Amino acid sequence: MVGFVPSSFSGLRSRTQGRPVSVRPPAATRRLTVRAVATAPTPTETKEKLGVLLLNLGGPERPEDVEGFLYNLFSDPDIIRLPPALSPIQGFLAGEIARARAPKSRAAYESIGGGSPIRRITSEQADALASALEQKGYPDAKVYVGMRYWHPFTEEAVDEIKKDGVSKLVVLPLYPQYSISTSGSSLRVLDKIFKEDIQTWNSKNVDHTVITDWYARDGYKQAMASLISKSIGELTDEQKSSMTVMFSAHGVPESYIEAGDPYQKQIQDCCKGVMELVGNDVSWTLCYQSRVGPVKWLSPYTDVVIEELAESGLKTLVVVPVSFVSEHIETLEEIDIEYRELALEKGIETFQRVPALGLNESFISDLGDMVIEAKEQPSLKVTEAMALSAGEATKAEEKLEMENGALLQTELASGRLAMLGIGVLTAMNYIGGSAAVELLRLIR
Ligand SMILES: C=CC1=C(C)c2cc3[nH]c(cc4nc(cc5[nH]c(cc1n2)c(C)c5CCC(=O)O)C(CCC(=O)O)=C4C)c(C)c3C=C
Numbered sequence: 001m002v003g004f005v006p007s008s009f010s011g012l013r014s015r016t017q018g019r020p021v022s023v024r025p026p027a028a029t030r031r032l033t034v035r036a037v038a039t040a041p042t043p044t045e046t047k048e049k050l051g052v053l054l055l056n057l058g059g060p061e062r063p064e065d066v067e068g069f070l071y072n073l074f075s076d077p078d079i080i081r082l083p084p085a086l087s088p089i090q091g092f093l094a095g096e097i098a099r100a101r102a103p104k105s106r107a108a109y110e111s112i113g114g115g116s117p118i119r120r121i122t123s124e125q126a127d128a129l130a131s132a133l134e135q136k137g138y139p140d141a142k143v144y145v146g147m148r149y150w151h152p153f154t155e156e157a158v159d160e161i162k163k164d165g166v167s168k169l170v171v172l173p174l175y176p177q178y179s180i181s182t183s184g185s186s187l188r189v190l191d192k193i194f195k196e197d198i199q200t201w202n203s204k205n206v207d208h209t210v211i212t213d214w215y216a217r218d219g220y221k222q223a224m225a226s227l228i229s230k231s232i233g234e235l236t237d238e239q240k241s242s243m244t245v246m247f248s249a250h251g252v253p254e255s256y257i258e259a260g261d262p263y264q265k266q267i268q269d270c271c272k273g274v275m276e277l278v279g280n281d282v283s284w285t286l287c288y289q290s291r292v293g294p295v296k297w298l299s300p301y302t303d304v305v306i307e308e309l310a311e312s313g314l315k316t317l318v319v320v321p322v323s324f325v326s327e328h329i330e331t332l333e334e335i336d337i338e339y340r341e342l343a344l345e346k347g348i349e350t351f352q353r354v355p356a357l358g359l360n361e362s363f364i365s366d367l368g369d370m371v372i373e374a375k376e377q378p379s380l381k382v383t384e385a386m387a388l389s390a391g392e393a394t395k396a397e398e399k400l401e402m403e404n405g406a407l408l409q410t411e412l413a414s415g416r417l418a419m420l421g422i423g424v425l426t427a428m429n430y431i432g433g434s435a436a437v438e439l440l441r442l443i444r
């Protein structure tokens with residue numbers, strides 16, 4: 001079968017360009033994470049107009065939005081990477097996949113009230129961040145929200161930023177850990193927007209800087225650790241006597257990691273760092289949720305781990321959503337409904353879910369510090385951020401592309417499937433359209 005491979009920081013280079021653009025200081029000597037600065041000039045000393053652009057995924061607000069949202073998601077080459085020969089028909093395929101998946105997805109959204117709360121919560125976070133910046137000496141800072149797959153789209157936010165005459169822009173993806181499929185995808189869109197209007201987005205006009213990841217910040221880890229400790233504190237001694245903290249991160253296909261996505265490593269480091277603050281005597285584990293389709297995703301899978309823990313006789317699970325900073329379908333439906341049901345059915349007696357950070361005061365305050373530190377450091381441009389994050393990815397990516405190309409050629413040479421057929425069936429197989437899976441089995 002023709003495989004799906006991630007684009008591997010594809011915004012960095014087109015297939016004809018070959019090498020990634022080189023960046024200032026070599027990757028090894030630059031850290032992705034924002035460092036603290038000793039002295040920051042007060043805002044009144046400069047005439048800059050500070051803007052912060054929060055990037056997030058977005059979600060359907062009403063049942064009738066679901067198919068359109070899925071269409072946007074599956075049109076993204078950072079979510080589904082088709083072999084080059086099929087990329088011109090990605091829009092068509094995305095439409096087919098969205099149509100096939102929409103009923104299942106819509107039912108999930110209906111179980112949490114019909115739509116995703118991600119837009120409302122992200123806007124509230126933006127307002128809270130603006131207040132935090134005001135308290136920290138930046139009363140004129142404006143915070144904008146740019147979503148990748150639903151309103152308000154990144155393009156809309158960028159238009160606002162331009163209209164408001166922002167002169168210094170801090171780009172902050174609301175994903176603590178970097179993945180090609182999340183921050184990478186959002187940055188790729190921003191890179192395209194900026195390149196289409198260089199007149200506006202050149203450094204002399206609007207000086208922008210990107211924060212690529214921030215899972216290692218003390219403030220973030222502290223905020224996570226206090227939420228976990230608070231949750232544990234609500235348990236009785238008996239419940240605590242048979243308890244494990246289970247981090248559940250959103251998964252990605254394993255091929256992403258093979259192509260150099262730093263996501264898994266950052267998730268692992270993050271959970272370890274948080275648990276060092278909670279206390280070394282607390283047992284914990286890490287697993288991955290929300291896989292889509294039959295390809296291999298990061299493991300262990302959350303449902304499998306729940307079953308294993310229950311079988312081992314564990315009675316209390318404290319579940320921590322990691323990789324998200326707001327409630328949304330994957331926490332409210334997948335964890336709170338599906339995994340809770342599974343756990344209780346398998347013999348877990350207490351299933352306690354730690355809330356997402358949301359408007360947590362120390363978290364928002366740390367976001368404020370992060371913005372101020374980032375604006376005072378030398379700028380990291382979108383293009384550079386993507387190149388920097390790509391790091392070691394190049395070799396692995398080439399391997400994936402070669403394998404994929406070879407597979408496609410074999411399929412075409414065998415004459416068993418028309419090119420379109422391969423695309424539709426592979427895409428639907430990947431996403432889990434059962435009829436397509438059956439068809440694919442029959443044909444192959
Ligand atoms: C760090 C977070 C996320 C990663 C990594 C990620 C990768 C990823 N996601 C899909 C497919 C889907 N994701 C969907 C919803 C969704 N995904 C994230 C976060 C990450 N995704 C969030 C926050 C949400 C929810 C948004 C909301 O509406 O509240 C969906 C839609 C829901 C569904 O139908 O299940 C899909 C599909 C892939 C394929 C992928 C990596 C390649």
Ligand SMILES: [Fe+2]
Pocket residue numbers: 250290
């Ligand atoms: Fe997702």
Ligand SMILES: [Fe+2]
Pocket residue numbers: 290329330334
């Ligand atoms: Fe899900």
